[in-house]
Amino acid sequence: MRIRVLGSAAGGGVPQWNCACRVCRQARAEGNFRLQDTAAVSGDGTAWYLINAAPDVRAGILDTPELAPGPGLRDTPELASGPGLRDTPLRGVLLTTAELDHTLGLLSLREAIRLRIYATATVTMALTSVFPVFPTLAQYTGIDVHEVSDGIALDGGLDVQRLTVGTKRPRYARADLSEEGLAEGGSPKVGGSGPKVGESGDGRGLGSCGRGDWVSALRLTDRATKKSLVYATCLPEWTEDFDAFVDGADEVLLDGTFGTEDELTLMTGRPGTARSMGHLPMSVSREHAGRHPGTRFRFSHLNNTNPAVGDDIVADGDLL
Template sequence: MLGSAAGGGAPQWNCACAVCLDGRADRTQDTVAVSGDGTVWYLINAGPDIRSQILRTPDLAPGPGLRQTPVRGVLLTTAELDHTLGLLSLREAVRLEVYATAAVTEALAPVRSMLGHYTDLRWRAMPVRLDGGLDLDRLTVGRKRPRYAADLDGADWVSALRLTDRRTGSSFVYATCLPAWTAEFDAFVAGADQVLLDGTFATEDELTRATGRPGSASSMGHLPMASSRVHAARHPGTRFRYGHVNNTNPSTADVVADGSELLTS
């Protein structure tokens, strides 16, 4: 877990809610690093804090070559700014592979144009067999567009990812932007060793209670933790934890922190 917070981090720079003022919140924005062999690594999303997150993670240290890095590519689950702004901070890469849906790829056309002037940028579709022994599968779980892409078409805006180790069969599901627990999603997580769920909000009305701002969890495209726990209980053989935690969310049970390791074998 490179970062475990929703957009804005925690504490959020302009927020005086109880959680931010408490002083114990210390989360950077949502990004996860995954590897099948401990040598080749992929980032799930690239948040604005990506530079500092990589530098503080020994497994992602550069070398032995002068510009050699274990970071092989980025797997995007949405086109939201808190999941994509870090791509610009990776412009020094000799080559950068980015995996995304058609809708996300189209929305990020300006970013692709800019990055293409700095690095050998290769845009890929999903699913795919990844280097390092991982198979990547994808499920569309939401159609919520980023505000800046409100006029674009497409349906595959929000994805859950399942990564399976080809050697052991162990698997990890990433779904930190989950608007609803559908039958398709239930089948997608079935048999997984680890699942990282949407921990943006603890309850449906959290944001309004904490800040006075209008808006429910579901209206913002997030299934609250109180609702997903009921569904997760039907999968006793799977370890469920929560990431993408909003700065207003005081939950601690099953909530990951920056630097947490989610091992599947």
């Protein structure tokens, strides 16, 4: 199994375009940038999947040699315009949330010949009925949306288990998704020229959207080597379920949005603790991680207020 980090920043990236905080100033001075949270994963090095699609996903893909299209121009001129020109190792996109910083990049993938997207019923509903990314994308390319409840098998020998770790809705969905709205009209519009929604077309699973499978952690297991990695770059709390989910994993990529509970206020003067914003601070995660000595924990999804450096902080381009 190979995991390539395309982007290791929280929403806004590092530096954020309109921020002159210490971390952003230093990043500009050093040219040390972080794109927003996206990774590419493959079991066999041939079939690749994105985990999330950040607004700057195009830059991340261009920086990732494994995702280069091919075979490209053929020797024979007659074949030069054949399908080989648009062959891509990218087989699909797995979404861990419906947040803008994880999904806007889908629109930048509209040149795809087809695009397969894996998401929970909750995330699918949000991106279909509230913020219509899927119907919009479907006007440009064929998309297949597959509902992920507990697990899926991917091409290239990867199995994926999913765990709901948070129920915080994206800001755009807070007003629209009242319990009443969900009961009356919250089901995804499917059929026609719109996106094909896996097995969720009957509305099954939408009943749980009041709470909702908004934020997921994914455990990726290589069927051949049994190596496993947990991707949990948005983690509001370290629950017993999450503790069991990471148990025995070789690697875990954790939420590094904030280093400490009060970081945002200290750095910007704005109110709000890390946990109130849906992100367990690294200081707390490290205590929990210490109970799993056989597992390597690293942090990604760093906010531009987080000055953390060290061996357990990933950078764009890292191969895990």
